[in-house]
Structure formats: structure tokens, C-alpha cells
Amino acid sequence: ALASGYHNQPEMTQEKFKPSFLDETKTLFRTGDLGKQTAPGIIEFMGRKDNQVKVNGYRIDPGEIEYQLTRYAPIERAIVLPVQVNNQTQLSAYCQTDKTLEIAEIRELLAKFLPVYMIPSYFIFLKQFPLTRHGKLDLHSLRELRETGKSLVNSNYVAPRNYSESNLVSIWEKILSKHPIGIFDNFFEIGGHSLLLSRVVTRVHKELNVSVKLADFFKVPTVAGLATLISQTQYNYQEPISAIPPQKSYPM
Numbered sequence: 001a002l003a004s005g006y007h008n009q010p011e012m013t014q015e016k017f018k019p020s021f022l023d024e025t026k027t028l029f030r031t032g033d034l035g036k037q038t039a040p041g042i043i044e045f046m047g048r049k050d051n052q053v054k055v056n057g058y059r060i061d062p063g064e065i066e067y068q069l070t071r072y073a074p075i076e077r078a079i080v081l082p083v084q085v086n087n088q089t090q091l092s093a094y095c096q097t098d099k100t101l102e103i104a105e106i107r108e109l110l111a112k113f114l115p116v117y118m119i120p121s122y123f124i125f126l127k128q129f130p131l132t133r134h135g136k137l138d139l140h141s142l143r144e145l146r147e148t149g150k151s152l153v154n155s156n157y158v159a160p161r162n163y164s165e166s167n168l169v170s171i172w173e174k175i176l177s178k179h180p181i182g183i184f185d186n187f188f189e190i191g192g193h194s195l196l197l198s199r200v201v202t203r204v205h206k207e208l209n210v211s212v213k214l215a216d217f218f219k220v221p222t223v224a225g226l227a228t229l230i231s232q233t234q235y236n237y238q239e240p241i242s243a244i245p246p247q248k249s250y251p252m
Helices: 010-016 062-070 103-110 139-152 163-176 194-208 214-219 223-232
Strands: 017-019 027-029 033-039 042-048 053-055 058-060 077-085 088-096 122-126
Touching (some): 010 017, 062 088, 077 139, 122 139, 163 194, 194 214
Antiparallel strands (some): 033 042
């Protein structure tokens, strides 16, 4: 059930549709997928000819991200994979290292060399990558580790302590469609990604009259950190004199 070519695009048709090496009267379509014939009529899918993935509408080569990660000395090896989170494709970085690393620092470094949509939402640190019994990298096990990576997320809810934090929490909850969000929850570890980050920055500027830079967000990806940054810098923002009453914290 395949077309015989691209409509009114003869050059693309010639590139992608080739005479079959098995039967010259038939045509093969060059998909970019890799496969091997394991038995007559059975083809095993081996992956893509390239490593590109599509995340939030952007074509991304994970190899570029892996290269930038391994430029950071403590990271010996890096693998970046697309993962499905809440029916959305996001990037998860798996870093082989025996050091204790700060995710915020790594994101800040990546932001110097990569556009925001190429910065992974999740980081998993391992002393050794899992291998199959044949000694090959076990990608399936790596993807499963993304689920256990929830330990990176602050599981104790802490309510806003002032109007700055309250306003920021309100913005995050609307954009992430998540409630409640605590002031120490990491934006990227509770479902945030590059496109949502841009929406947060726009909403903060519109509602709070504060121009927050994307680079600042990578330094302080929590409500508490962002509120502190705003109060300590020359942003055009005035904190209301009266603070909201303290709220009781409760576990998620």
C-alpha cells in the first residue's frame, strides 16, 4: 500500500524510489529505516539510518547533545534517548560518571552551546551503563531507569511563603496542568520542557512585569530560586508589603 512516487516532485521520487535489486520490474522505497532479512519474507527492524528524533516539532540529533555532555570532564559517556511522558516526547540524558553532579550546573553548561529545545528534561547518573548478555548497551533498561529517576524530584510539598512565590506557582500550575506545585519542585523534573519553559517566561513577563532570561531559569529551576533571583536583581518587580499567611506543608 505504497504510492509510486511524490506528486509533482520527480527529483525526490528519483531519490527515494529505486528499482528493486531483487526484481527490476518492481520498486523499493528508501525510508531511512534500517533492517535485515532474517528469514524468507521476514525483515527485522534495526533502527534508523540516522539518529534524528522529533521532539516538540524539532528535528534533533541526540549525538550533538551527547557530544556536549561528554565535553564536561566528570561525564565519561552519555546517551540521550527520547522518552514518553504524559503522551509527550521528551529527552532523557543518561550519564556515566562516578562523581556527584548538579543537574542545574549541567543544564547551564548545555545552554551555552545548544538551543533550549535540545536540553534534556531528565538526567540519570550511572556509574556503569547496563549491558545485555551479549555485552551491548541495553537501551531498554536505560529507558526503564527514567521511571526510577523520580527520586530526583523533591517529593515533599512546600507551599508558597510570599506573594512572589504564590504568583510563580500559579503560573507554573496553569502551564504544566499540575497541582499542587511546591516551591522546591524542579520545573524540568515535574514535566517541564523547552516549549513550556518559553511559555512560562512569557507569562512571567506579562503578568509580573519581569523579564526573566532563559539562562537564569536553568540556574534556578525552582519557584523558590526564581523568586529569590527576582528579589536580588534589578528586575522591575515590586513585592507587595503584606505576605500571605504561611500554609501547612503536606506530602505529595
